Amino acid sequence: xxxxxxxxxxxxxxxxxxxxxxxxxxxxxxxxxxxxxxxxxxxxxxxxxxxxxxxxxxxxxxxxxxxxxxxxxxxxxxxxxxxxxxxxxxxxxxxxxxxxxxxxxxxxxxxxxxxxxxxxxxxxxxxxxxxxxxxxxxxxxxxxxxxxxxxxxxxxxxxxxxxxxxxxxxxxxxxxxxxxxxxxxxxxxxxxxxxxxxxxxxxxxxxxxxxxxxxxxxxxxxxxxxxxxxxxxxxxxxxxxxxxxxxxxxxxxxxxxxxxxxxxxxxxxxxxxxxxxxxxxxxxxxxxxxxxxxxxxxxxxxxxxxxxxxxxxxxxxxxxxxxxxxxxxxxxxxxxxxxxxxxxxxxxxxxxxxxxxxxxxxxx
Ligand code: GDD
Ligand code: MG
Numbered sequence: 001x002x003x004x005x006x007x008x009x010x011x012x013x014x015x016x017x018x019x020x021x022x023x024x025x026x027x028x029x030x031x032x033x034x035x036x037x038x039x040x041x042x043x044x045x046x047x048x049x050x051x052x053x054x055x056x057x058x059x060x061x062x063x064x065x066x067x068x069x070x071x072x073x074x075x076x077x078x079x080x081x082x083x084x085x086x087x088x089x090x091x092x093x094x095x096x097x098x099x100x101x102x103x104x105x106x107x108x109x110x111x112x113x114x115x116x117x118x119x120x121x122x123x124x125x126x127x128x129x130x131x132x133x134x135x136x137x138x139x140x141x142x143x144x145x146x147x148x149x150x151x152x153x154x155x156x157x158x159x160x161x162x163x164x165x166x167x168x169x170x171x172x173x174x175x176x177x178x179x180x181x182x183x184x185x186x187x188x189x190x191x192x193x194x195x196x197x198x199x200x201x202x203x204x205x206x207x208x209x210x211x212x213x214x215x216x217x218x219x220x221x222x223x224x225x226x227x228x229x230x231x232x233x234x235x236x237x238x239x240x241x242x243x244x245x246x247x248x249x250x251x252x253x254x255x256x257x258x259x260x261x262x263x264x265x266x267x268x269x270x271x272x273x274x275x276x277x278x279x280x281x282x283x284x285x286x287x288x289x290x291x292x293x294x295x296x297x298x299x300x301x302x303x304x305x306x307x308x309x310x311x312x313x314x315x316x317x318x319x320x321x322x323x324x325x326x327x328x329x330x331x332x333x334x335x336x337x338x339x340x341x342x343x344x345x346x347x348x349x350x351x352x353x354x355x356x357x358x359x360x361x362x363x364x
Contacts, residue, residue, distance in 0.1 A: 009054045009129070010110075012100045013045070015117035016062030016090050021230050024330040024348050025311065030064045032117040033071055034234065035296065037241035038252040038261055038277055040071050041228065044241065045115060046078050047249040052125040054113060056081040058103045060096035062089075094199030101190045108188035116181030120237050122224035122246050125182065131219055132184040138214040139189060139206070142182040144225040152227075153179035153202050157218040166206040166216075177218070180225055189214070231328050231346075235309055239275030239292045258290075261297070270301075279314070296331065313349060322356075 019031030026034070032042045049057065057080055059068050065086040075082030085100040097114055104112060111129050123142055132140035141163060143155050154173040156164050167173065179202065189209070193199055209216050224246045228237045240246050244255030253259050258272045263281040266272055270284045274292035278284060282295045285303040293307045296314035301307055303320055310324045313331035318324065323340040330349030335341065338356035347353065 008056070009052075009113060010104050010106050011049055011054045011057045011113035011115060012060055012097055012104075013042070013057055013115050013117050014060050014093055014096055015042070015068060016060055016065075016087060016096055017118070018063045019118075019229070022234060024346055025231070025234070025313070025328060027330075027349065028064075030067060031228070033067055035277075035279070035294070036228070036234070036238045037248065038259055039250050041237075042068075042072070042117060043078075043250040044120060044248040045117070046072070046075075046080060048121075049113070049115070049125065050079055051249060052129075054080070054125075056083070056105070058083045058085055058100040060085055060087070060100040062087040062091075062096070090198075091196075092198045092200045094193050094201040094205045095197055097185075097190055097201065098193040098195055098199065101187070104187065104190075106187055108186075108191070110187050112185045112187050112190060114183040114185055116227075118228050119181045120224065120226045120228065120240070120246055121180060121182060123180070123182070123219075123221050124223075128182070128219040129184050132186075132217065135217060136215065137184075137217040138186050139209060140184040140217040140219050141206075142180040143177045143218045143220040144180040145176045145220075145222070146178055147176070149173035149176050149178050153206075155179050155218055157220070161218050161220070163206075163210060163216040163218050166202065166210060168200075168202040177220060181227065231311060232309070232326060235292065235294055235311060238277055238294050242275035242277060267303075274308075302337075319355070 015032045019026035022031055033040045061068050069084050072082055083103040085103050111132055128142055150173055154167040154170050155177050156175045158164055226237050228234045241248050242259045258276040260278045261280040264278040266284045267286040269286035270288045272290045276290045276293045278295050279297035281298050283300045287303040288301045289306045291308040294311045298315045299312045301318045305318045306323045308325045310327040312329045315332045316329045317334045319337040321338045322335045326343040327341045327345045329347045332350045333347045334352040336353045336355040339353050
């Protein structure tokens with residue numbers, strides 16, 4: 001029996017931001033390309049979009065635009081058709097959507113999926129699109145609940161799911177429901193965004209549509225959701241994928257306590273757990289502990305070092321007895337023996353921290 005053919009859906013992926021909160025990881029690599037659970041972050045979003053019937057995706061790029069086409073090419077490997085539309089100067093989320101829409105092929109009444117490029121979400125994209133189409137909405141926003149809505153777009157709705165206001169990063173949120181960064185637009189609505197100008201969908205387009213009386217729907221659910229915009233969230237996302245808390249068709253191995261990439265060498269006397277990723281050819285020596293962390297390719301964690309909830313960059317080195325919790329070590333950096341870094345520390349790429357001269361009384 002033939003499967004029901006899926007609609008030939010088109011999507012726009014917003015990937016032009018600079019990812020400043022993730023520095024130093026994003027000094028050379030855009031946030032959506034950071035290795036996450038063993039593959040570039042976007043691989044997880046692309047694979048999910050594909051699974052829901054998306055066939056063609058237009059990347060709205062700006063910062064380090066060329067790196068996206070180098071990573072994903074024409075999309076064949078994903079069973080997708082990929083196009084790249086680049087803004088010379090970033091046009092904001094709305095300007096980017098308008099610019100990318102030039103490469104869409106669908107008609108004015110068709111639904112177009114728009115995705116923020118830094119989200120991991122387990123929601124049913126197909127059902128969101130079906131709801132949008134069934135109710136004849138102009139725009140349907142995926143909504144989720146978070147503890148601190150002031151860092152997001154706060155989105156109140158009425159009893160019918162109609163969005164009544166859009167309050168971007170307000171200090172006085174009226175609900176914990178926020179914009180989860182996955183939209184279904186009716187194509188003709190995108191064409192009303194002014195062309196070639198800096199426009200924010202969150203601050204201009206969405207409030208404008210609501211004010212004009214257009215049908216803007218909220219699609220609320222309680223599935224897995226994470227914005228990986230900070231180092232702590234980035235590490236959490238990688239960990240959750242490895243542990244299987246969010247299923248991704250792009251995970252390059254079985255789910256489990258950790259994911260070791262090809263050539264990784266983990267001593268049987270090391271303790272590696274909590275959804276850690278050990279990069280290709282990376283070395284974890286005996287007595288080292290790695291928990292819930294992302295170790296880049298070719299890095300070394302020497303014996304007795306402790307790495308928890310942290311990122312260790314490509315080719316970086318963590319020497320004997322060093323302790324890292326919630327720390328980012330840039331590519332090629334060295335954390336010398338015995339250093340215990342404060343949570344939140346960021347070691348810039350290539351920096352060498354010498355051996356710690358401080359001794360703890362318990363070690364003397
Ligand atoms: N092409 C392009 N051009 N992309 C851009 C631009 C631009 O000028 N500015 C931002 N983007 C992309 C980013 O790369 C990212 O994928 C997405 O747009 C959202 O930008 P963020 O910088 O991550 O925004 P945010 O996390 O502070 O807030 C947004 O996401 C929240 C959910 O995670 C907003 O949409 C909030 O309303 C929402 O709650
Ligand atoms: Mg974000």
